[in-house]
Amino acid sequence: xxxxxxxxxxxxxxxxxxxxxxxxxxxxxxxxxxxxxxxxxxxxxxxxxxxxxxxxxxxxxxxxxxxxxxxxxxxxxxxxxxxxxxxxxxxxxxxxxxxxxxxxxxxxxxxxxxxxxxxxxxxxxxxxxxxxxxxxxxxxxxxxxxxxxxxxxxxxxxxxxxxxxxxxxxxxxxxxxxxxxxxxxxxxxxxxxxxxxxxxxxxxxxxxxxxxxxxxxxxxxxxxxxxxxxxxxxxxxxxxxxxxxxxxxxxxxxxxxxxxxxxxxxxxxxxxxxxxxxxxxxxxxxxxxxxxxxxxxxxxxxxxxxxxxxxxxxxxxxxxxxxxxxxxxxxxxxxxxxxxxxxxxxxxxxxxxxxxxxxxxxxxxxxxxxxxxxxxxxxxxxxxxxxxxxxxxxxxxxxxxxxxxxxxxxxxxxxxxxxxxxxxxxxxxxxxxxxxxxxxxxxxxxxxxxxxxxxxxxxxxxxxxxxxxxxxxxxxxxxxxxxxxxxxxxxxxxxxxxxxxxxxxxxxxxxxxxxxxxxxxxxxxxx
Amino acid sequence: xxxxxxxxxxxxxxxxxxxxxxxxxxxxxxxxxxxxxxxxxxxxxxxxxxxxxxxxxxxxxxxxxxxxxxxxxxxxxxxxxxxxxxxxxxxxxxxxxxxxxxxxxxxxxxxxxxxxxxxxxxxxxxxxxxxxxxxxxxxxxxxxxxxxxxxxxxxxxxxxxxxxxxxxxxxxxxxxxxx
Numbered sequence: 001x002x003x004x005x006x007x008x009x010x011x012x013x014x015x016x017x018x019x020x021x022x023x024x025x026x027x028x029x030x031x032x033x034x035x036x037x038x039x040x041x042x043x044x045x046x047x048x049x050x051x052x053x054x055x056x057x058x059x060x061x062x063x064x065x066x067x068x069x070x071x072x073x074x075x076x077x078x079x080x081x082x083x084x085x086x087x088x089x090x091x092x093x094x095x096x097x098x099x100x101x102x103x104x105x106x107x108x109x110x111x112x113x114x115x116x117x118x119x120x121x122x123x124x125x126x127x128x129x130x131x132x133x134x135x136x137x138x139x140x141x142x143x144x145x146x147x148x149x150x151x152x153x154x155x156x157x158x159x160x161x162x163x164x165x166x167x168x169x170x171x172x173x174x175x176x177x178x179x180x181x182x183x184x185x186x187x188x189x190x191x192x193x194x195x196x197x198x199x200x201x202x203x204x205x206x207x208x209x210x211x212x213x214x215x216x217x218x219x220x221x222x223x224x225x226x227x228x229x230x231x232x233x234x235x236x237x238x239x240x241x242x243x244x245x246x247x248x249x250x251x252x253x254x255x256x257x258x259x260x261x262x263x264x265x266x267x268x269x270x271x272x273x274x275x276x277x278x279x280x281x282x283x284x285x286x287x288x289x290x291x292x293x294x295x296x297x298x299x300x301x302x303x304x305x306x307x308x309x310x311x312x313x314x315x316x317x318x319x320x321x322x323x324x325x326x327x328x329x330x331x332x333x334x335x336x337x338x339x340x341x342x343x344x345x346x347x348x349x350x351x352x353x354x355x356x357x358x359x360x361x362x363x364x365x366x367x368x369x370x371x372x373x374x375x376x377x378x379x380x381x382x383x384x385x386x387x388x389x390x391x392x393x394x395x396x397x398x399x400x401x402x403x404x405x406x407x408x409x410x411x412x413x414x415x416x417x418x419x420x421x422x423x424x425x426x427x428x429x430x431x432x433x434x435x436x437x438x439x440x441x442x443x444x445x446x447x448x449x450x451x452x453x454x455x456x457x458x459x460x461x462x463x464x465x466x467x468x469x470x471x472x473x474x475x476x477x478x479x480x481x482x483x484x485x486x487x488x489x490x491x492x493x494x495x496x497x498x499x500x501x502x503x504x505x506x507x508x509x510x511x512x513x514x515x516x517x518x519x520x521x522x523x524x525x526x527x
Numbered sequence: 528x529x530x531x532x533x534x535x536x537x538x539x540x541x542x543x544x545x546x547x548x549x550x551x552x553x554x555x556x557x558x559x560x561x562x563x564x565x566x567x568x569x570x571x572x573x574x575x576x577x578x579x580x581x582x583x584x585x586x587x588x589x590x591x592x593x594x595x596x597x598x599x600x601x602x603x604x605x606x607x608x609x610x611x612x613x614x615x616x617x618x619x620x621x622x623x624x625x626x627x628x629x630x631x632x633x634x635x636x637x638x639x640x641x642x643x644x645x646x647x648x649x650x651x652x653x654x655x656x657x658x659x660x661x662x663x664x665x666x667x668x669x670x671x672x673x674x675x676x677x678x679x680x681x682x683x684x685x686x687x688x689x690x691x692x693x694x695x696x697x698x699x700x701x702x703x704x705x706x
Contacts (some may be wrong), residue, residue, distance in 0.1 A: 173542055211542055214545075215544075216552075219549025
């Protein structure tokens with residue numbers, strides 16, 4: 001993307017610096033957004049490669065290509081990298097690029113901190129990945145790093161893992177402070193809260209969630225560190241601690257975290273659906289309240305991840321009902337998207353295809369979530385592939401499709417060139433079909449009792465697992481096409497207009513394509 | 528003060544507050560477990576006085592002893608089960624033996640099940656309140672004294688008192704070194 005922005009830099013009194021220092025020292029929200037997006041793309045391929053190893057191992061029953069110990073490391077790091085390295089930085093990258101342009105601000109509120117919050121991320125993941133080359137290997141206790149697996153029984157490299165998580169957390173917290181301060185203080189005159197674009201709204205709420213729960217995660221890993229090195233017993237029963245306490249603290253962070261990974265996607269598809277339906281979004285106000293309700297409810301449902309630890313019946317019921325309650329605001333959003341499309345004059349460009357797939361497939365993931373929320377049924381589903389199917393449906397065709405849709409939607413604004421629509425549609429159909437081949441059969445093997453997080457399985461699951469693996473390989477390869485489409489759009493393609501999409505609403509479509517290095521130095525007037 | 532600086536300060540204090548809240552969850556959880564009997568947690572030594580006119584009833588109490596992972600000690604209770612009356616004090620002896628040829632420190636962690644009965648299980652004396660240091664080959668007998676609260680719900684006919692013995696020699700040494 002640099003090549004394109006460079007060519008426009010001499011319009012301004014100071015454009016981007018030349019060479020590598022431009023990226024190292026940059027405080028420009030667009031540059032930092034680009035860095036975040038490329039970093040998350042790299043992490044998507046790294047985490048994806050680990051998923052390929054997992055699926056190759058599970059292609060047939062029996063031990064295939066890797067040892068169980070290495071399999072555990074792949075499984076753990078696939079989760080960690082996808083959550084903290086791919087999905088979250090991708091959303092922060094989109095926020096950096098788009099939020100200042102959507103609210104008519106010249107840049108983020110804290111540009112230097114913005115630079116720092118990006119550049120500590122590669123450090124964090126460098127530390128995490130370096131553990132693979134150390135004695136004892138990388139983290140192998142699952143992305144949820146339950147104690148005592150991650151304390152008493154952890155490989156010696158766990159300390160590096162703890163510091164990596166600390167740094168990732170610091171990066172997220174700084175990013176969130178930046179986003180909130182920007183949105184609260186730098187909106188263009190006339191842009192009231194209820195006129196704010198939905199992507200900005202979802203990110204405002206997401207940033208508050210991050211600020212509330214990332215410090216709790218930092219606390220949890222700090223307790224682990226103290227248990228491992230300083231003789232405390234937070235999670236050690238011998239010293240009066242309790243391993244179940246770890247799960248409570250982790251999921252107090254973890255449940256809001258899963259909404260952190262989906263709320264900005266809600267914002268993205270809201271914009272795309274209204275643009276390509278050529279109708280304003282249906283029920284804007286209810287959308288805002290639905291996001292806020294989901295965020296608030298996310299703090300009181302965490303123990304539905306741990307129904308089987310032995311809770312009093314009153315606790316099980318409380319967490320079961322509050323969890324089911326979340327279906328209401330989520331349902332409001334789904335119905336609003338459908339109502340927006342209803343009688344719209346719809347066209348099916350690639351971002352719209354991904355968004356419609358998002359609505360359909362995310363709802364499937366939501367539905368299996370409701371099934372898991374039923375406490376008595378969860379005793380059957382717990383730790384089976386049904387859970388794997390559920391959270392991959394909300395994260396892959398949910399969060400990741402949302403991100404991909406957003407990238408296609410805003411790509412012409414970033415590069416100044418339209419992407420190749422035929423390739424884009426090919427990318428969509430290949431992804432849509434293979435994602436379902438991959439994750440849908442997981443429901444079946446899960447209900448039939450196949451446990452998750454194992455390198456081998458009983459023979460009756462063999463056929464479905466082969467299908468799942470084939471789907472996963474196709475899905476993985478298809479994403480290389482995405483990389484190609486993006487590169488092609490950077491270097492060539494039809495020149496995009498500033499509006500890009502017919503009837504697209506929002507301040508970001510009033511600036512030239514590609515967006516100049518500095519935008520809205522004089523705030524626009526919002527009526 | 529600039530509006531943005533104000534927002535930043537508020538957000539930073541929220542971050543610090545939530546970090547402390549993470550640690551506050553530890554005592555909150557303990558209190559919560561003690562009140563509800565979650566995880567079979569039982570409180571420390573208690574001295575309870577009852578009215579003379581409580582209705583006592585029969586209840587069966589099972590004693591379970593278990594060693595954690597590679598704990599080498601022999602750890603047994605003198606009785607496996609007793610038929611008790613609520614409101615009466617009982618004593619059961621437990622025996623510890625260190626068969627290894629080095630000194631070891633152990634800690635027994637109690638758990639009462641079902642969890643809803645845990646808060647009615649009052650221990651007036653227990654070896655589990657302190658750590659045990661045994662020299663090689665040393666053998667020790669220690670009592671547990673307890674009273675079952677007469678308020679124990681009627682749908683709990685059996686209570687199980689389980690002890691898991693943990694080897695804490697290593698963390699004991701670590702703590703001594705840091706003190």
